[in-house]
Amino acid sequence: MAKPEFKNPFRPGAGQMPPYLAGRDEETEEFKRLLRQDTILENMVLTGLRGTGKTVLLETFKPTAISVGWLWAGADLSESASVSEDTVALRLMTDLAIVTSSMVVAAQEEPGFGFNPQRSVVEQKLNYDALIARYKLTPGLVADKLKRVLEDVWTELKRRGAKGMVFAYDEAQNMSDHPHKEQYPLSLLLDVFQSIQRKGIPFMLALTGLPTLFPKLVETRTFSERMFRVLFLDRLSDDASRDAISKPIKAAAGCPVKLSDTLVNRIVNASAGYPYFIQFICREVYDVALQKLDRGQELMVPMNDIVRKLDADFFAGRWAKASDRQRDLLRVIASLENCDEEFTVHEVVQASKNLEKPFGASHVNQMLAALGNAGLVYKNRHGKYSFAVPLLGQFILRQSE
Ligand SMILES: Nc1ncnc2c1ncn2[C@@H]1O[C@H](COP(=O)(O)OP(=O)(O)O)[C@@H](O)[C@H]1O
Ligand SMILES: [Mg+2]
Numbered sequence: 001m002a003k004p005e006f007k008n009p010f011r012p013g014a015g016q017m018p019p020y021l022a023g024r025d026e027e028t029e030e031f032k033r034l035l036r037q038d039t040i041l042e043n044m045v046l047t048g049l050r051g052t053g054k055t056v057l058l059e060t061f062k063p064t065a066i067s068v069g070w071l072w073a074g075a076d077l078s079e080s081a082s083v084s085e086d087t088v089a090l091r092l093m094t095d096l097a098i099v100t101s102s103m104v105v106a107a108q109e110e111p112g113f114g115f116n117p118q119r120s121v122v123e124q125k126l127n128y129d130a131l132i133a134r135y136k137l138t139p140g141l142v143a144d145k146l147k148r149v150l151e152d153v154w155t156e157l158k159r160r161g162a163k164g165m166v167f168a169y170d171e172a173q174n175m176s177d178h179p180h181k182e183q184y185p186l187s188l189l190l191d192v193f194q195s196i197q198r199k200g201i202p203f204m205l206a207l208t209g210l211p212t213l214f215p216k217l218v219e220t221r222t223f224s225e226r227m228f229r230v231l232f233l234d235r236l237s238d239d240a241s242r243d244a245i246s247k248p249i250k251a252a253a254g255c256p257v258k259l260s261d262t263l264v265n266r267i268v269n270a271s272a273g274y275p276y277f278i279q280f281i282c283r284e285v286y287d288v289a290l291q292k293l294d295r296g297q298e299l300m301v302p303m304n305d306i307v308r309k310l311d312a313d314f315f316a317g318r319w320a321k322a323s324d325r326q327r328d329l330l331r332v333i334a335s336l337e338n339c340d341e342e343f344t345v346h347e348v349v350q351a352s353k354n355l356e357k358p359f360g361a362s363h364v365n366q367m368l369a370a371l372g373n374a375g376l377v378y379k380n381r382h383g384k385y386s387f388a389v390p391l392l393g394q395f396i397l398r399q400s401e
Contacts, residue, residue, distance in 0.1 A: 006290065009248040011279055014055065016279070020251070022244035022275075023240030024053070024057055027231045031064065035204075040201075043193070043204050043227055045213060046208040046233065049274075049387075049388060050390070051274060051275060051277070051314075051390060052390070054233055058074075065166050070166055071166070072168060073099050073165060073166070074166070077171050077172050083178075085188045093146075094128065096153060101128065103156060106124040107122070147196055151199070154202075166204050167205050170208050171208070175216075177220060186217075193205050193227075235275075236278070237273065241273045242264055244278050245259065245278060266301070267285065274390045277390070281306055288301055307398075311398065314389075326371060329359060329367050329371075332359070333377075333387070333393070334392070334394075335351055343385055345365055
């Protein structure tokens with residue numbers, strides 16, 4: 001009989017640490033390699049579709065970095081973080097201050113006065129106010145001020161034996177320059193880090209974001225091409241998927257749920273190895289399994305119902321926002337054999353020829369741009385397109401059934 005203490009271990013949800021982080025050894029090794037740099041020549045970009053595990057992997061890099069003597073500062077980048085150059089500078093100093101605020105940089109003796117002639121010692125800490133004060137006192141442009149603060153902070157950190165500091169920013173695809181407002185926050189970030197790294201300061205950027213991120217960096221500053229090592233998180237291999245499914249269940253001592261190999265393979269297939277889908281399906285399967293055990297029945301998993309629930313949960317909202325004509329176009333794309341990889345405007349135009357109202361090339365271009373803004377497709381650096389949501393093609397085909 002199942003007992004209530006067996007809590008469902010699976011964690012579908014953005015940024016939710018999975019019970020077992022499967023695969024990703026190569027990426028972790030690569031990150032460790034970057035940490036071995038004395039002079040930072042390569043920074044990290046961790047990219048991939050939604051739900052592939054960028055946020056949770058970045059989270060595991062933090063203890064890895066700290067264990068080899070690095071410090072870690074970071075945050076989630078909302079669009080508001082890149083409104084202006086000043087807001088980016090403030091963002092960086094806010095994150096820095098969390099690490100540095102307890103560091104005493106000077107102890108000043110203050111003379112006593114009046115009835116209390118004893119001298120007292122006032123400690124000066126490298127907290128937010130101190131960073132801001134340095135920033136404001138430095139003459140020049142935002143970049144000059146920020147570099148000065150970062151250089152000063154490094155002098156203090158180095159004295160304390162730090163190896164370096166990782167600046168980790170999640171959802172970094174949100175950053176943009178705004179030429180119409182004469183604000184260049186993304187350029188600022190890249191320029192400042194390139195400049196201090198040249199001076200030998202080991203402050204490393206670790207940016208994560210959707211596949212639009214790296215092309216955006218290169219478009220903003222061509223030197224980004226050389227400045228970043230891009231790690232692309234793809235679906236998990238079959239073996240890693242099986243680990244993600246079975247290990248959390250095996251790990252729960254006395255866990256009454258057992259999944260047959262056949263069932264595990266069905267989950268691997270239905271999820272296609274996408275981490276979010278694995279967590280989602282496993283959570284449902286686990287609940288079903290627990291209940292069935294209660295009633296002493298054999299385990300029958302309603303995979304179609306689970307996939308339908310996943311559709312409602314993950315895809316339906318995005319689909320609902322598309323117009324009728326956009327849906328027509330998405331159906332054409334979903335009918336392409338290579339829709340899960342990349343496709344060209346030409347292929348879409350060709351495939352639409354047997355529609356009642358076919359699409360012309362310029363129309364397709366225009367609509368793909370709109371779908372890009374809606375977060376459903378993206379254009380890669382070679383001018384080809386991909387779905388921006390994993391397994392979107394299969395979902396669309398299910399809708400037409
Ligand atoms: N390597 C992995 N093994 C198992 N589950 C994972 C793995 N990586 C991510 N997940 C799960 O996938 C979901 C999405 O992870 P998240 O880091 O939010 O993705 P992203 O930031 O790429 O959108 C979460 O529910 C998480 O628990
Ligand atoms: Mg994320």
